Amino acid sequence: MERLKNKVAIVTGAADGIGLAISRSFAMEGAAVMMSDINADKCAQEAAALVADGYVAKSVLCNVGKTSDVETLVESTLSSFQRIDILVNNAAVAISAHIAEMPEEDWDELMNINLKSIYRSIKLVTPYMQQQRSGSVINISSVQASRSWDHWTAYAGAKGAIISMTNQLAGQFGEDNIRFNTISPGAILTPMNEKRIEAEGKEFLQSSIHQAAMRRMGTPQEVAMTAVFLASDEASFITGEDIRVDGGLCTLPRYT
Numbered sequence: 001m002e003r004l005k006n007k008v009a010i011v012t013g014a015a016d017g018i019g020l021a022i023s024r025s026f027a028m029e030g031a032a033v034m035m036s037d038i039n040a041d042k043c044a045q046e047a048a049a050l051v052a053d054g055y056v057a058k059s060v061l062c063n064v065g066k067t068s069d070v071e072t073l074v075e076s077t078l079s080s081f082q083r084i085d086i087l088v089n090n091a092a093v094a095i096s097a098h099i100a101e102m103p104e105e106d107w108d109e110l111m112n113i114n115l116k117s118i119y120r121s122i123k124l125v126t127p128y129m130q131q132q133r134s135g136s137v138i139n140i141s142s143v144q145a146s147r148s149w150d151h152w153t154a155y156a157g158a159k160g161a162i163i164s165m166t167n168q169l170a171g172q173f174g175e176d177n178i179r180f181n182t183i184s185p186g187a188i189l190t191p192m193n194e195k196r197i198e199a200e201g202k203e204f205l206q207s208s209i210h211q212a213a214m215r216r217m218g219t220p221q222e223v224a225m226t227a228v229f230l231a232s233d234e235a236s237f238i239t240g241e242d243i244r245v246d247g248g249l250c251t252l253p254r255y256t
């Protein structure tokens, strides 16, 4: 249980869902974790719960849509833990609309939070990783980058761009021993999807279950364990990769 011993990790969107599961798993594997979220109260509670259990975690308010907040996140991590080994860009919002009806402000908001946020954090963190000559950056994409669902053009566009950026950066920073990978979850049962189940009803839940070959939704923990692997030295020669955690969603439809 010490696969991340002596490593310092930043996780965005760490108060709930996949980001919280990643933060907990990292802490349990020995990392010092800087948990950040726009929901500062819940994030602080979750970090305190880890500390109470004997793990190393701190929290900081960070809206990834604001450059000054991301600067504060990086500065707080360095002043608390003196280095940054792992960066998980997880925070995102789910805004859907028919492309012909999507207001430009919604498009801009989604791109700012889901895509430009990654530019912000990577820009600030890579110089430190270059000095250390090591680092692992994990960007959370989605199977929506490569599959079509009606009305998710902006979200899918941002997720596809994340994979392209990750590939580009993996090429550029390989010499510095900084690895860049993405994880593409399928349908995972998190507050993001609980809200959709509430809004769209049982039909959405059933289609989320049915669309995976494994006929169930995934758990945040199943995504978190893939992040642990990519963050750890077990993945020391893996860069520019996208790992789907989707219960076989992308294998469907089956042609018999």
Ligand SMILES: NC(=O)c1ccc[n+]([C@@H]2O[C@H](COP(=O)([O-])OP(=O)(O)OC[C@H]3O[C@@H](n4cnc5c(N)ncnc54)[C@H](O)[C@@H]3O)[C@@H](O)[C@H]2O)c1
Pocket (backbone or CB within 6 Å): 012, 013, 014, 015, 016, 017, 018, 019, 036, 037, 038, 039, 062, 063, 064, 065, 089, 090, 091, 092, 093, 113, 140, 141, 142, 143, 184, 185, 186, 187, 188, 189, 190, 191, 192, 193
């Ligand atoms: N749940 C899924 O099925 C699924 C599928 C594919 C990809 N993803 C991706 O996984 C990641 C996590 O999704 P989730 O389902 O856990 O989401 P969630 O909505 O359940 O949790 C997201 C967390 O991010 C925080 N957050 C939202 N906006 C923020 C901002 N501007 N700055 C900082 N924090 C912010 C929220 O407060 C929350 O704690 C996202 O990148 C999402 O796109 C999720």
